[in-house]
Amino acid sequence: MKAIFFDIDGTIYHPEIGISQNTIDEIHRVQKLGHKCFIASGRPTGFISKEVKSIGFDGYVLANGAHIVTEGKTIDSLTLPYDETKKLIEYVESQGYEYILLTTDRCYLKKESPHMYEFYAWCNIDMDSLCNDYDLDEVLKKTIKLEIRYNKKEDSVGLIERLGAFFYEKHDDSLNIEVSNIDTSKGHGIETMLNYYGLDVDDSYCFGDGANDIEMFKTVGHPIAMKNAIPMIYHHASIICEDVLHDGVAKELKRLF
Numbered sequence: 644m645k646a647i648f649f650d651i652d653g654t655i656y657h658p659e660i661g662i663s664q665n666t667i668d669e670i671h672r673v674q675k676l677g678h679k680c681f682i683a684s685g686r687p688t689g690f691i692s693k694e695v696k697s698i699g700f701d702g703y704v705l706a707n708g709a710h711i712v713t714e715g716k717t718i719d720s721l722t723l724p725y726d727e728t729k730k731l732i733e734y735v736e737s738q739g740y741e742y743i744l745l746t747t748d749r750c751y752l753k754k755e756s757p758h759m760y761e762f763y764a765w766c767n768i769d770m771d772s773l774c775n776d777y778d779l780d781e782v783l784k785k786t787i788k789l790e791i792r793y794n795k796k797e798d799s800v801g802l803i804e805r806l807g808a809f810f811y812e813k814h815d816d817s818l819n820i821e822v823s824n825i826d827t828s829k830g831h832g833i834e835t836m837l838n839y840y841g842l843d844v845d846d847s848y849c850f851g852d853g854a855n856d857i858e859m860f861k862t863v864g865h866p867i868a869m870k871n872a873i874p875m876i877y878h879h880a881s882i883i884c885e886d887v888l889h890d891g892v893a894k895e896l897k898r899l900f
Contacts, residue, residue, distance in 0.1 A: 645900075646842050647673065648683040648704065648833055648859065649892065650851040651695060654869055656767065657887045665893040667698055673900050674701070681713070681836060683829045685812070685821060685855050687788055688712070689750035689772030690763075707810070707823045707855055708832030709787040710747050711839075719835050720747050721824050723786050727808040731822070732783070734805055741792040746785045751777045759792050762817060791820045812855055830858030848899070850884070850892050852876060867895055 649655050649670075656662050670680050682695065683704040691703070702713030711719040735742050741756040743763075750768075752759055754775045764770065793799055796815050803811070803820075810828070812821045837847055847863040849856070852872035860866035860879035868880035869891050877883060885891035 644840075644842065644846065645678040646681065646833075646837060646840065646847045647678060647896075648681045648829075648836075648847070648849040648863065649700075650849075650853065650856055650859075651682060651684045651686060651691075653852040653871060653887055654850050655887070655892055656695070658765070658767065660888065661767070662694060662698070663890055663893065665890045669893040669896040670698060670700075673896055674699075676900060678900065679840065683833060683849060683851075683856075683859055685788075685823075685829075685853075686768070687745040687750065688748055689745060690766070690768040692767045692769055694767065696769075702836060704829055704832035704836060706745060706788040707821075708827040708829050708835075708858075709824050711832050711835050713836065713839065717747060718839055719832075720787060721827050722784070723789065723822070723824055724808055725783055728783055728786060728789070729780075731805055731809075732779070732789075735791055735802075738793075738798070738801070740794065740798070740802075743790050744782050744786045745788040745790070746782065747787060748772075749774050751775070751782050756792075758818075759790075762792070762819070787824070789822045791822065793818050793820070828858035829855060830862035833859060833862050850895070852887070 655666050674680055679701040681702045682700050685707045687706040704711055709721045741759045744751040750772050751774050810823045810825045845864040848865040849859050849863045850867045852869040866880050867882040867884055868876045871886035884895040
């Protein structure tokens, strides 16, 4: 039995085409051969679209490894440090930035967040998971990841100065910073999943394209980069497949299995 881990955005999903039927069919074929197929994403549970859920993956490494789910149950989760997160949110609110708090089951976003509502509607997430009526302190105690939308590019400097206790990814194109626990990664989540199923690293594969996939590439036995990946990913890949718009995942699955 092999374990195959798939990133979502830019790997199996593209906003122009969604997830191709060829990719879905190949994932199902590989599962029928007895292999396990998992999502490994920076997205939390609430950001996993119904389109992705309907495929029937064997499990999920979510929020960059902070939440691991298989066989219908959570096998590991890690929250953000409460005190540091509370201080960060106080600063974010003082600057008038929008933000979303992400837990293992819900996404908490204030009504007065027009940019984020518009952005997430475009990102193909499960909008039903968004909650705008909540107790901030209670949610902070169970937050595994958060995202902040700043107002202009230079605002990111002040934010980054306050992120020493966290791992973060900055996206200036969308004025967004993703904030995760510094002690976790997709690689950590994959190790947890492999241990759960008693699988060897050499029996693991992954497909990815972004900076948060690097630890995943360092962890699995057979890292596969999409042709549309960022350049630094190529240095960690053993295989480079076709890009997402040309069914790269489907073609490589057919070749490998």
